[in-house]
Amino acid sequence: MSVVKKGNENLPWIEKYRPENLDEVYGQSNVVTTVRRFMQEGRLPHMLFYGPPGTGKTSTVIALAKEIYGPKYYKNMILELNASDDRGIDVVRNQIKDFASTRQIFSKQQQFKLIILDEADAMTNAAQNALRRVIEKYTKNTRFCILANYAHKLTPALLSRCTRFRFQPLPQSAIATRLETVLIKEHLSLTDRAKTAILKISNGDMRKALNVLQACSSIASFHEDQSNGDQVTSSKEITEDMIYDCVGAPKPAHLEYCLNSILNDDRITSFYTIEKLKRESGLALLDLINGIVEILDDHELSESTRSSILIKLSEIEYAMSKGGNDKIQTSAMIGVIKSSF
Known part of the structure; x- marks a missing residue:
């Protein structure tokens, strides 16, 4: 376990908890x-x-x-x-x-x-x-x-x-082990759903995981000061919502809500539902597409259907990268998914 040297308290956590020897290099x-x-x-x-x-x-x-x-x-x-x-x-x-x-x-x-x-x-x-x-x-x-x-x-x-x-992307177990050390030293706690979220978002990147955790720690400290005044609790809790709000990624509940609307509502209702969610939550269409693709991975689809969806969604991503109109591409995404089910 690494030892945090005196005077390192204000360092970014990626430097503060950098391994001191090869035994501390995980994954x-x-x-x-x-x-x-x-x-x-x-x-x-x-x-x-x-x-x-x-x-x-x-x-x-x-x-x-x-x-x-x-x-x-x-x-x-x-x-x-x-x-x-x-x-x-x-x-x-x-x-x-x-x-x-x-x-x-x-x-x-x-x-x-x-x-x-x-x-x-x-x-x-x-x-x-x-x-x-x-x-x-x-x-x-x-x-x-x-x-x-x-x-x-x-x-x-x-x-x-x-x-x-x-160097391969780090396995989730290696990132989780390092995060446990940091949580103990920083007097933090993660809910189970928050832990799952941070491991998913980091995608094998230890630097990203520590940066997200440090940002969420600041948010947790702010919330603690707002609710307790000068009272200090022994451990600050980081929730799943804090993590998704910190990185600006769509929450799983939002993705499920969008997908259900696309599958069950008519096209116009689905369009306004997604536009409202994007506006109120500050989400980007590309983030929604990536999240929906991950959800579809858990659905039982034929190889031809899965390939067709991915190819058409990739074309939408390409159009967005070239400056395509956001509303038009949102309609296109709804059409791709609706026509495939």
Whole structure:
């Protein structure tokens, strides 16, 4: 269990509860086991961590660096750059090359330094080609860890010089375990429905789950102050409604209400029912479509019917992305679902 250091109270929770060692990295056991074996055998390669956002790529490499160097040498032995900002060839030629070409003479336990390039898939091709040469030249005293959301955006020459580690979307059990730790430390409680909602909304993204939880904590604190004045309770409760209101997603009851109206009412009544709900709850049509698709996944439909619905709804999404009229596309969504049942 991670320990929250003094002075970290005002940090975003994604930084406040970032893993301090590899044992605290949840949901990526295969990656952690392999990386730790490389570290213990003293043959750490250049690494590429790639996968969806919020799956622990940055947390894993920082936890690894802390285990390798310890608190005394950690900050001196790593260079961390966000390649989406520092993405040009000058950064490779100056910052990276200068750091890679020097050694720390007082660090005896490890001979190599570590360069962490976050969001490297945003680097220009020229910068990636220059980086390839730097990696080759300074392998003796420097290791590179390249982090990317999409490996196919990196040049083949750069990919061939790294050992690849694929980060999968985190399982709900891993996110739930981390949330339990945070809830205890922040004196919060989640209702069962709220827990289900936050795990569903996060969709395998630990960063999103913690950000939503922190935002809901502020809402819960406000409600507590409004109802209790200066009285402080031992634990603040977060409800399902708080979570859906926080992220602006349609609540399950709203989605069921819309779908029932489409299936049971005439087209005009369904249209005005959905328009009223969108207006009063501040919902977007695309959110309603995505939510209804998830509900339809639980319905027994033939493969041809399911495919037809998804294809036609995707066309509506495409029309919306190109600036299509919201009311026209709402009518189109009603027609697609009605004609399919």
